[in-house]
Amino acid sequence: xxxxxxxxxxxxxxxxxxxxxxxxxxxxxxxxxxxxxxxxxxxxxxxxxxxxxxxxxxxxxxxxxxxxxxxxxxxxxxxxxxxxxxxxxxxxxxxxxxxxxxxxxxxxxxxxxxxxxxxxxxxxxxxxxxxxxxxxxxxxxxxxxxxxxxxxxxxxxxxxxxxxxxxxxxxxxxxxxxxxxxxxxxxxxxxxxxxxxxxxxxxxxxxxxxx
Amino acid sequence: xxxxxxxxxxxxxxxxxxxxxxxxxxxxxxxxxxxxxxxxxxxxxxxxxxxxxxxxxxxxxxxxxxxxxxxxxxxxxxxxxxxxxxxxxxxxxxxxxxxxxxxxxxxxxxxxxxxxxxxxxxxxxxxxxxxxxxxxxxxxxxxxxxxxxxxxxxxxxxxxxxxxxxxxxxxxxxxxxxxxxxxxxxxxxxxxxxxxxxxxxxxxxxxxxxx
DNA sequence: AAAAGATTACCTCCTAAGAGGTATTTTGTG
DNA sequence: CACAAAATACCTCTTAGGAGGTAATCTTTT
Numbered sequence: 001x002x003x004x005x006x007x008x009x010x011x012x013x014x015x016x017x018x019x020x021x022x023x024x025x026x027x028x029x030x031x032x033x034x035x036x037x038x039x040x041x042x043x044x045x046x047x048x049x050x051x052x053x054x055x056x057x058x059x060x061x062x063x064x065x066x067x068x069x070x071x072x073x074x075x076x077x078x079x080x081x082x083x084x085x086x087x088x089x090x091x092x093x094x095x096x097x098x099x100x101x102x103x104x105x106x107x108x109x110x111x112x113x114x115x116x117x118x119x120x121x122x123x124x125x126x127x128x129x130x131x132x133x134x135x136x137x138x139x140x141x142x143x144x145x146x147x148x149x150x151x152x153x154x155x156x157x158x159x160x161x162x163x164x165x166x167x168x169x170x171x172x173x174x175x176x177x178x179x180x181x182x183x184x185x186x187x188x189x190x191x192x193x194x195x196x197x198x199x200x201x202x203x204x205x206x207x208x209x210x211x
Numbered sequence: 212x213x214x215x216x217x218x219x220x221x222x223x224x225x226x227x228x229x230x231x232x233x234x235x236x237x238x239x240x241x242x243x244x245x246x247x248x249x250x251x252x253x254x255x256x257x258x259x260x261x262x263x264x265x266x267x268x269x270x271x272x273x274x275x276x277x278x279x280x281x282x283x284x285x286x287x288x289x290x291x292x293x294x295x296x297x298x299x300x301x302x303x304x305x306x307x308x309x310x311x312x313x314x315x316x317x318x319x320x321x322x323x324x325x326x327x328x329x330x331x332x333x334x335x336x337x338x339x340x341x342x343x344x345x346x347x348x349x350x351x352x353x354x355x356x357x358x359x360x361x362x363x364x365x366x367x368x369x370x371x372x373x374x375x376x377x378x379x380x381x382x383x384x385x386x387x388x389x390x391x392x393x394x395x396x397x398x399x400x401x402x403x404x405x406x407x408x409x410x411x412x413x414x415x416x417x418x419x420x421x422x
Numbered sequence: 423a424a425a426a427g428a429t430t431a432c433c434t435c436c437t438a439a440g441a442g443g444t445a446t447t448t449t450g451t452g
Numbered sequence: 453c454a455c456a457a458a459a460t461a462c463c464t465c466t467t468a469g470g471a472g473g474t475a476a477t478c479t480t481t482t
Binding site (some may be wrong): 015 | 225226227228229231232233234235236239250297299320321322323324327374375376377378379407409410411412414415416418
């Protein structure tokens with residue numbers, strides 16, 4: 001497997017070693033040029049402006065922003081740029097989220113270089129590429145009001161962040177300058193939206209979905 | 212920075228792309244030879260036997276085993292092999308665990324190639340190397356009964372696994388064929404050992420420490 | 423064999439979290 | 453401006469989890 005036409009790629013991952021390793025791994029390939037590397041969400045739009053890559057590889061867990069949100073921004077501002085998400089999560093929910101956002105590919109970090117090259121080849125040819133390991137996990141959603149799930153508000157995401165950080169509702173109320181009652185209301189709404197009912201379920205769900 | 216004497220390195224990480232990327236990144240270095248790559252805990256001891264590396268890079272989160280436990284096994288069976296843990300967790304507790312196990316280095320995945328080379332240079336010269344980003348996080352333990360913390364039993368680790376999986380105590384009792392009361396007792400003992408007091412704290416702690 | 427540690431299991435009491443309801447204020451969008 | 457959505461905040465009630473205690477039975481180590 002090798003790439004037929006020249007491709008300019010931008011790598012976005014906060015793990016420097018992974019990012020640099022990937023660059024090293026791909027630089028040896030014919031027709032692949034790594035035009036830049038970014039280690040946080042912040043500089044991404046600017047880097048795209050400056051480097052005009054054909055394709056970006058994007059991690060979902062960036063320290064300062066959810067990769068899927070970032071993907072949406074990129075697609076909005078630079079519709080011609082192809083996006084392949086590169087993550088360690090194989091959950092079907094996040095896969096659906098990714099599809100909905102309109103990314104062009106989704107590859108797991110425990111995948112192989114060959115798959116990566118297949119993905120690159122596919123997306124530069126206006127196709128999509130989703131990791132084979134994801135198959136079998138994708139069951140259609142009941143589609144009625146479930147479509148509205150996942151529509152977490154900014155405040156709800158913030159609450160989830162603190163729950164994941166190990167705080168209880170009183171501590172979260174302190175941190176957010178909200179009433180304890182309000183925090184509990186948000187937690188209830190979050191559980192409703194995500195279909196969870198305990199804190200441990202919520203954390204598991206959030207971890208698997210990069211929330 | 213370059214390495215002064217030839218070093219044979221074995222890479223152990225379940226994320227193929229990271230593993231391969233790292234190989235690519237290090238292969239270009241003088242005096243560094245990547246003698247092998249392993250993608251799960253299972254084949255590690257055999258690979259060491261066969262390839263006799265001077266140094267192994269070891270991920271903490273392997274699918275089939277905790278990397279720190281694996282490090283202990285390696286040190287027991289091959290005391291001359293140097294071990295550098297390579298992980299994304301910067302928690303002080305796991306750092307202490309690593310020290311106690313006797314690993315020779317601990318480097319974060321969002322570190323740089325230069326740090327990696329410094330680490331290699333250090334450990335092959337019988338020194339240790341711990342990521343600079345870990346400094347400031349290392350406060351000495353009260354040392355009395357805190358030394359006994361972290362001594363989680365097999366059953367306790369199993370309970371933690373189910374808690375992380377989102378099950379409540381009743382469901383865990385079902386899964387393990389234990390009484391609900393027993394599960395609660397284990398949870399209480401776990402909280403005591405880890406110094407936590409809520410489920411969310413426990414999960415956070417477990418995640419950060421690769422339990 | 424004795425001691426130490428691990429596992430099992432029950433008790434009570436208290437608190438955090440979840441479920442259900444309601445209502446006001448604020449913010450954003452057509 | 454009007455309407456919808458989000459954010460805020462209180463109420464009650466039920467349940468799961470945490471804290472403290474005790475103790476019998478295994479298992480492992482000395």
